[in-house]
């Protein structure tokens with residue numbers, strides 16, 4: 371865990387907000403207090419193009435560095451090394467984002483990744499979904515979802531309350547940031563490729579909203 375703490379970006383979200391000069395219409399509306407919740411943004415189908423929008427609307431946002439890779443690239447001037455960081459953000463209560471950033475310095479790569487993750491924040495629907503539980507509380511995924519990236523696939527299965535996250539370390543971190551507390555997971559393919567695996571988990575939990583269940587028609 372200490373390793374993860376060392377890699378945290380230097381500037382806090384409140385510091386970033388103080389220096390924020392909005393460039394977009396949505397950003398200005400938020401700074402003027404005309405939009406005060408992230409639900410409004412998603413209901414109106416607005417695009418968040420500034421990371422500070424997410425900081426302003428989700429003050430409890432947490433971030434975790436998922437992976438850092440050294441990327442070598444051949445250029446005219448010779449070999450160029452850059453770092454690629456994968457960063458996840460979430461409020462542990464139904465909002466999650468995953469992003470990446472590249473830079474010649476680790477810290478800058480993380481900052482870019484964290485900013486990109488904020489722009490990718492989406493609502494994650496939670497539910498009970500477990501026939502063994504039936505408590506009706508939003509502690510798991512509402513139904514089974516599948517996610518895929520490249521050669522990696524993950525299936526997330528609703529689990530009963532108290533089960534915990536039966537998942538790999540990377541999936542645990544991402545699901546935890548989304549606010550999923552109990553579930554089973556099954557993964558297939560090149561699951562050790564952490565960036566692909568992380569994006570597969572993100573793809574899966576995003577489907578809690580994109581899939582419409584028969585129960586939604588009744589509502």
Ligand SMILES: [Zn+2]
Pocket residue numbers: 497498499500503504505506507509530531
């Ligand atoms: Zn339950």
